[in-house]
Amino acid sequence: MRLSATTNVLKVWLLLVGGGAALAAIGWLIGGYRLSSLLVFFGLLVAAAAYWWADRVALGMVGARELPVGEAPALHATVARLAATAGVPKPRLYLLADGHPRALSAGRGPRGTAIAVSQGLLAAAPPAELEGVLAHEIAHSRRRDVIVQTSAFVIAAALIELSRIGGWFQRALLFVLGPLAAAFVHLLLSPKREFQADQAAAALCGSPHGLADALIRLEQASELVEFRANPATEPLYNFNPFAEDGLAGLFVTHPPVAERVRRLRELDPDWRDKLRAA
16 A cells, blocks of 8 residues: 555656656757746746645536535545545545536545545445445545546646647647647556555445445446546546547546456455345
8 A cells, every 4th residue: 555655656756857857958948047947947836736736626627516514414424434444534525516427536645635426426326336436536545546646637638628729720739639648647547546446445345345336337327328528537537437439538547347346346255145145
């Protein structure tokens, strides 16, 4: 667990150092030492702002609003209990006001994480499945996956949005910037993080089956309802809600749901016998 968290922090530092070096080189080539220093300084300001407010940027882009305790006390209680079991502060809770069942997390890590759930998820998922989904997001927070996911999303989303300023040149810009944004995402994120978060979530819940059943339900729902959003948001969600074609296909970082479910079921190999006995 500590190794994974350390690795994620190192990835962000390498991204910061690499970005600073690239800005310094560009500034030096164009305007010498003075421009190079200015670009690095402004780059550090942007990086600091992204560190502290990237979660709010991400939540704003997906249209989430903060969920008061009085509006969903049972949900807040579940998150507080899982966070206490995981040994991390309780994440802030947000609501996505649409019927597509999904959840996401964004932030800096255990002390600065927000979890957003959709109205569709709250309506469709039984308590055990909802608990599994929330535990999965808390596991990402404890492992500091969220800081890498959020950084990858902010960079990729900025590149995608940059193509929109191209006017008639937009399609050509998107043809170049889209794969570049996807390359950043895949450079920073490995599908292995989802398997590890699934395993940690099963330990937090005391059973792998709630999350396994939730993943099956979410995948089936995504096949019935088309999901439209910036494809760069894919790393934030607990599964891939996009159809894997076109630009969205470039950003897929989640492993197949069937493989995730298989690995979760293997954590309790006698589950079929228990089901028959019940």
